[in-house]
Amino acid sequence: MREVGIIGIGHTKFGKSQVPFLDMACAAALEAMDDAGAKTGNKNVIDQVFVGSMGSGMVSRVSGIASALVDTLNIRPAAAETIENGPASGASAVKLGFQAIASGCSDCCLVVGAEGMRAVTGWEGTDFVATMLHPTGEYPYGCTLPSFAGMFTRLLMEKNGVESRDLSIISVKNHANACLNPVAHIQNKVVLERITDERIIAATNPLVADPLRQFDMCPVSDGAAAVLLVAKEKMKDLGFDGKPFIKIAGIASATDTHYVANRADPTELLAVRLSSQKAYDMSGKKPEDIDVAELHDAFQILEIAESEETGLFPKGQGHIAAREGKSEIHGEMPINTSGGLKAKGHPLGATGVSQIVEIVKQLRGTAQERQVEGAKTGLIVNFGGFGNNVVSAVLTNE
């Protein structure tokens, strides 16, 4: 397998996009190409484009987004495919880009993740996301992602002693991190006492899906992110000699039952465990080698559960680690330095690519105020469905 890495990154400001969906996706792509020094037209060397998007056709009314993007960017005749894998579409697209280059089918891939969630109302958005649930066993009964997360949280509260306050602690941390990230959707500091004080909590942090409150889940965001992948052995030939190369040391995905009720233990996130283990094995790294991680905290409980399933903290101890500040930027295992999905935002198909962009910044040492000192190895977990399709990746600057 050829060595594959990232030499260019791009990221729009998450939130409510002021430009059309295709323009937003192109903005991230162009930034990544500029970052790497990639050219368009007859100087283009990108031979493959993957775009991860869950609902570009359904929500933004733009289908065939990869084809549109290639033409708009003037990088024809690069091959173009759109990847739909739920909220894990972004990291799936990166995985396919990695495989294309590692196998020798491609030398240079542009991977874009993009989603326009704010084009519809919150109800329509929630319904659209819920369409990835089981089509006969879950969706018709009104199940939504927040309802599953609520039940999941309740189970972990009973099993491991997770408290509502623990979710708030993680939320406050991620909001603080987002204040340091110029591309984050929400850049407001949040004070723990203000979202946990029983006298005012109903107004400041209302219940959404019991026991989950507003600050226990991510906002609805538009956004796009992009990375340019290249075969290390081809960097000189393609004109990228000397560009910082962040290696994709391991990338893998795993699946679990679609119907959550069919899982032997619904508190286990098997696909997170298996995908991260495969990524560790592929990279030759272990959880203790990870210096910084971006975990898929669409709900704050997921940051706790994923931190345990990936081995960053012992089972049942993720919430204790959060209480002790271990997952803060200057803690012993920094998690979601970008602000996470909670505050950076969660434009579904863009999220996995965005997580990788943050890790690349950390490994380049360009994350500015949220820089984790001496970061050499980073982990991302991009979570699809309610854990039935998960992509994990390990990146290094070594």
Next chain:
Amino acid sequence: MSVLDKYNVELNEMEQKLRPPTIGMVPYEPKVIPLTTGEDMLVREAKPEEIPVVLEAIKPLFDHVADYYDIVAARIYTELLGMLRYRVQDEYLFWGLINGELAGIVNGRLVNAKTGMSYHTMTIKRGARVGAQLFAAKMEYHFDFMNQDEVLIVAESPNGFRRWMIEYELESAPDRPHELGGVPTYVLTRALWEKHKGNKNVGLRPADPEIIKANEVLKPISEIKV
């Protein structure tokens, strides 16, 4: 020259005829709302001399199409001007203030002793539930200060519809006229207010004197970013 001078008119016989009668309004006791950001927002009645400052400050929002700020700003402008020029009956106007800086605006009026009419809620500081808190404060004024039975409400934006019509479970009343155009009217009844106010209406009274002092003067508004 005072900022109010240009609105002064001779209170002659004609002007007396043009001014609406009043059914009498009680003062709104200021309260402190703790925000998620850690800041404390004081909700208090606007002072007449502050209104021209806000009129000027919101003018740039007339071109801010996103989230319906244009129409809300334009309508608030006329409502505030109507208040200054004595052309609206029994209108009230509250500011949400953080250290003297404008965080939000709410207003409305009394239709009669038992029925109120909500006008607008405009959030200046976004992302801290300021709008939701200010809307609750003005409903509190109608029900708990003015002892009214119902408030007529319309929404210009999806955000407003979600916050008021859905979250308060407002009753649809398409046959009840509302002054803000021909959009469908909804009603917050006393029963609905009593049902929801425990979760929606917060604030600490008596307001901390230090916080009142910090918000005694509305600071100049150089630019509103929403």
